[in-house]
Amino acid sequence: MNQSGYITDKLSKLGYRLTPQRMMILSVIENSDNHISAEEIHTQIVAKYPNVNISTVYRTLELLKRLSLVTEINLGGGQVRYHPANKGHHHHLICQECGTIIDLDESALAPLKDTLLREYKFIADLRHLAIFGRCVNCQR
Amino acid sequence: MNQSGYITDKLSKLGYRLTPQRMMILSVIENSDNHISAEEIHTQIVAKYPNVNISTVYRTLELLKRLSLVTEINLGGGQVRYHPANKGHHHHLICQECGTIIDLDESALAPLKDTLLREYKFIADLRHLAIFGRCVNCQR
DNA sequence: ATTCTAGTTGAAACTAATTGCGATTACAAA
């Protein structure tokens, strides 16, 4: 369990401790290809290492968010989900009627980001947004 | 306690029951000039009418959301906040460093809304957005 | 190898919000 990835290296360089719990959590996040919840991370870890507390998972995610190493998103399923920031940014259009999710490239929000910077001198964190509404099939 | 407002009228016309609990909740929402939380609504009501349960407040807010009579927003304070939809739409830029909140007119997101409609035929609900980032004073 | 200590963890308590269910009630129809 020493295959260090991008996030692990970053944490180490920044002087954070690499505890076994953190290594496990980082490994699960880096090896998941879609958005994963805290609960799912915890379940995967507990299977092999029953002594990891869910609050440690939340605390690690909090740390990774603060360091911009993961982005979080609320897709409307009652749980916040996480994604490694270095695996590319994107957004989601979520239909509130049928639940369909349309993926959107980061570039779709670039004009908005530019406008906010120009007019308000505000650097918006628009790396992973969920936009709710109605898809083409659910419009009345 | 029968001064019916805009939301009350709407609910009535749609065939929803006007229970005393609902009337109280609607009155508090319509008379609050800024964003209010479920907890705050409940506290205000309980002062005069101690038998209203907090879950009724949440359920009423859920209904009003579904009917687009209120918009909700997460300003980052650990509670979701609510605003009557008929009192005008707007957005907020929230600085994650100092907490400053810059208010934004609805029109700021009109170009994005148009793009999503044109390119994805998606009707985005962009009536009350919180955009996190860094304000001009907190940029390094 | 041993010691030191700030960073980290587990456990339990707590907060915001949601849900299941039996009891209550607004209001339409008799």
Place this chain on the structure above:
DNA sequence: TTTGTAATCGCAATTAGTTTCAACTAGAAT
């Protein structure tokens, strides 16, 4: 005015996430 019933409510349990605090430990310093 009374009745019937689906909508609504209160209560208690549940879920997702956060916080507090005492105990533990990674990793630097000796």
